[in-house]
Amino acid sequence: MTDQQWQAVDDYFTGLLDTADPVLDAALAANAAAELPDIGVAPNQGRFLQLLARMRGARNILEVGTLGGYSTIWLARALGADGRLISLEVDPKHAEVARQNIARAGLTDQVQIRVGRAVDTLAELAGEGVGPFDFIFIDADKPSNPDYFAWALRLSVPGSVIVVDNVVRNGAVVDADSADPKVRGVRALAEAVAAEPRVRATVLQTVGGKGYDGFLLAEVRH
Ligand code: SAM
Structure with missing residues (x-):
């Protein structure tokens, strides 16, 4: 199968199952206008994350890697009115674009973006006693994944769900001798x-x- 076929199948199912969403479309347009890299989740992956969070009944979500807030909006929409999401982002420009996208989505009261290296902001959260989180999405710099997983465990409770994106890397993950830090x-x-x-x-x-x-x-075991 070719990338074009994969895209066509994504388009077919997304067209059937997801009605047009001007807020999410505007977020993608704003990301492109601000020249953010196109490395966020696809629309069906956003829906997948949202469904997982809803099935978990998530009320406190942690995201590592905000970019322009596209996955943030999908996830925050899984929350009830009393739910909260904290998203961690190192790049102030990305965080600013995300804040605007999140405001346009009407989610400012539920979403907090913390700017800084996630290893530092995660330590801050732990120091402040923020959490625990019942759903954690890790999607930032891949070399730090082991650190983020350790923090995710520390900030979770039994039953928490941890999702990490981009773990296959076009199949390169099976190369034990890879020099690629990701x-x-x-x-x-x-x-x-x-x-x-x-x-x-x-x-x-x-x-x-x-x-x-x-x-x-991953599910944190009871
Ligand atoms: N989750 C986003 C989405 O699907 O819309 C995509 C996130 S993008 C793949 C990764 C983001 O992680 C980038 O915005 C990048 O600036 C950020 N990032 C990279 N290194 C980081 C670090 N050390 N701490 C926090 N964020 C970092």
Whole structure:
């Protein structure tokens, strides 16, 4: 199958199952206008994350890696009126675009964006006693994935769901000798998850408009 076919299948199902959403479309347009890289989740992946969060009954969501807030909006919409989402972003420009997109989505009261290296802002959250979070989405710099997973565990409770994006990397993840720091970060994450008795986890490979990649899904055990 070609990338074009993957995109066509994504378009077919998204066209059937997701009605047009001017707020999300405007967020993507604003991201493009601000020249943010096109590395956010695809629309069907946003819906997938939202469904997972809703099925979990999430009330406190943590996101690592905001970009322009596209996945943030999908996830925040899974929350009830009393739910909260904190998203961590290192780039002030990305955070500013995200704030505007989130305001346009009417989610400013529910979403907080913290700017800084996530390893630092995660430590801040722990120091402030913020959390625990019942749904955590990790989608930032891949070499730091093992650190983010450790923090996610620390900031979670039994039953929390942890999702990590981009763990397949066009299949490069199986190359044990890879020098790519992103691949190495994903492999170190997988090994940390495998060695962690507090979670049960799996990986789902994905293809589509965003190429060949995959999500790691983990549940913190009761
Ligand atoms: N979750 C977003 C979405 O689907 O719309 C996409 C996030 S994008 C793949 C990754 C983001 O992580 C970028 O905005 C990047 O600036 C941010 N990032 C990279 N390194 C980071 C770090 N050390 N701490 C926090 N954010 C970081």
